[in-house]
Amino acid sequence: MFNTFRAPLTCGLLVFAPLAWAQSSPQPSRRDVADVYASLCANCHGPKLEGALGPSLVDDTWKSGADDESIARSIREGQLPAGMPAFSAALSPQDIRALVIYIREQGAERRSKGTAFAKPAADKAVRSELHAFKLETVTEGLDTPWSVAFLPDGRMLVTEKEGRLRVVEKGRLLPEPIRGTPAVWSKGQGGLLDVAVHPDYAKNGWIYLSYSDPGANGSAMTAIVRGKLREGRFVEQQTLFRAPPGLYRNAGVHFGSRFVFDGKGHLFFSIGERGHKEDAQDLSRPNGKVHRIHEDGSIPKDNPFVGRKGALPSIWSYGNRNPQGLAQHPVTGELWETEHGPRGGDELNRIEPGRNYGWPVITYGMNYDGTPMTDRTAQEGMEQPVLHWTPSIAVCAADFYTGSHFPQWKNDLFVGALAQQEVRRLRIEGGKVVHQEVLFKDVGRVRDVVSSPDGYLYVAFNGPDRIARLVPAPVVEPASGKAPSAKP
Missing domain, CATH: 1.10.760.10 (Cytochrome c-like domain)
Incomplete structure (x- = not known):
């Protein structure tokens, strides 16, 4: 045919x-x-x-x-x-x-x-294209870990989807969760989502959380708070972003959400379109967007829609479906985002202020039931993804590696995939993905990937629930399977 x-x-x-x-x-x-x-x-x-x-x-x-x-x-x-x-x-x-x-x-x-993909373990080293490594479990006993962040003293903070903020100290999961965190709407994909530690935490002690905030009649919307840890409690809590109650949605899907501090006093965060795809194009609604606020929740005067009638002033970009990965390039400062497509059309985008990323007007995917959605993959005034994965890999978290244990990975972007249970390494040059590699596959659904202060790459798995890290290994098995090079 x-x-x-x-x-x-x-x-x-x-x-x-x-x-x-x-x-x-x-x-x-x-x-x-x-x-x-x-x-x-x-x-x-x-x-x-x-x-x-x-x-x-x-x-x-x-x-x-x-x-x-x-x-x-x-x-x-x-x-x-x-x-x-x-x-x-x-x-x-x-x-x-x-x-x-x-x-x-x-x-x-x-x-x-027809491809043999690497399946590393603590006692099984594998060789990728550039480095050999093992996958060492750091802690278990978690319930659907969603996000990982690190305190200056080496302790690890982990969010559990059901609403608990946990602490891992010297590889041991402390038995009691942090008390006083906000109540979450833990249904479907909702729950306690991202956690981030302020870059100047040693001086100010701020910890940031995103979560699905319960509203009236079973509705919810992603909200942002910050607070401090004191004697096992989340105290001095401040709400930095909460949408007006009338804008909350009832769907149980697509909350986002990830954080990025840009080093200039701003906090970026993402919100999925909550299963209401048309909202992604509506500037009066918060969902289906990447937002930028000051670290205290106030609105930067140079945000692209400040002063525009009917537009939420925190919006930085729109037309984003369900962004669950957000990372800043350590050299260029560019903001990169990964978002779930429907069936096909997962995207990697370079986020720029005021730009429209197209959902649902353009997409490389179709409906989950196999019926067509649109034939339009491009339209004037809408941004093209830098890379799309069709079929979908269920791309989730993303982070640039900045450590020293894997020198040939320096400044590469690592992305996790839920459905395909992968971690991929992407080499970015001149704003384009010039190569990608599947580091490993089928050892668990990858919810978070984090380049840590200790120089390792940490991974949060769902099913089985655990936190693990990649550690250098002397050598080993044949190279892992490779993902195809990126194509427009």
Whole structure:
């Protein structure tokens, strides 16, 4: 169907039936893309895309172009001399986009099955492209750890989704959580989220928390507070950001949220669009945005929407779906963000003030049920991701490595993935991802990745729940599986 055929025209005739009645521009299908493929494509390309009368769609051999648009063009315009009919009359642009995503998913699944990925442990070193390392467990006994931060004295703070702030001291999880933290709406994806220690903590003692704040009638919205630790309690609590009650949403998904201090007195934080995708484009609502405030919660006068009627003045960027990764480049100072897409279209973005990152108007993904969302992946006035993962890896936290134990990783960006259970290393040069590598896979859902003051890289896992760290190892097994280089 989508490639230069190795079969006679008969293959194309098998799929001409829909064209007899679909002569006008069709409406987007509400069928699962797998069903669309089975009814229109499987006769030629096989039920598992492995090839039949026509060629395989999962062997990475493309004679008419391997990029998304070339594949879409083959579907849309056909290749009649080779027996491939045009499907522009039978399939909407949205349906065609969904088929491209489906082909990408199936191809990635096949490649993954044929790749041996590293699975490090405390007693098992692995070799990545640049360094050998082990994965050493620091502490267990946690319940869905969400975020990790470090105090100057070496203690570790860990948030648990259900609403507890825990302390790890010399590798031991203290039995009692910190008392006095705010009540959270712990349902669905909501709960106690990010924790951050003020860069000048030694002088001011401030600790910052983001959480899903309960509202009326079962609603909630991400809120930001700061406080201090004193005798096992969270005291002197100050609310830095809380949306007006009328803007809270009832969905149990997409709260965000991550922190970044920029070293200039500002705090950046992200909020997901709370399952109301249109809100991401609405400047009167806080969700689906990256925000910037002063460290005390006041609004910087140079924020891009200050003074704009109807716009929340804390907004720094908008059109962001569910940003659960936020990191500042240690050299350039650029703000980088990772966000969950729908089914396909996880994104890595370089966040700039006042920019629109497109959700839900443009996306590289489709609906979770396999039905098409839109065929638009670009539009004037909307930013393109620096990198997108299609199919989705469920990208979560992100941090730049600034330690000394792995010198060849210096200033690389490390991202975690939940569904694909990965940690990836991304080399960024000139604002572009020039290479990415899967360091390890399938040892747990990765919720947080943190470059720590002690020079190691720490990882928070969900299932099994634990905190671990990467430590250098003398040497070992063959190199881990590699992720493909980034493509636009």
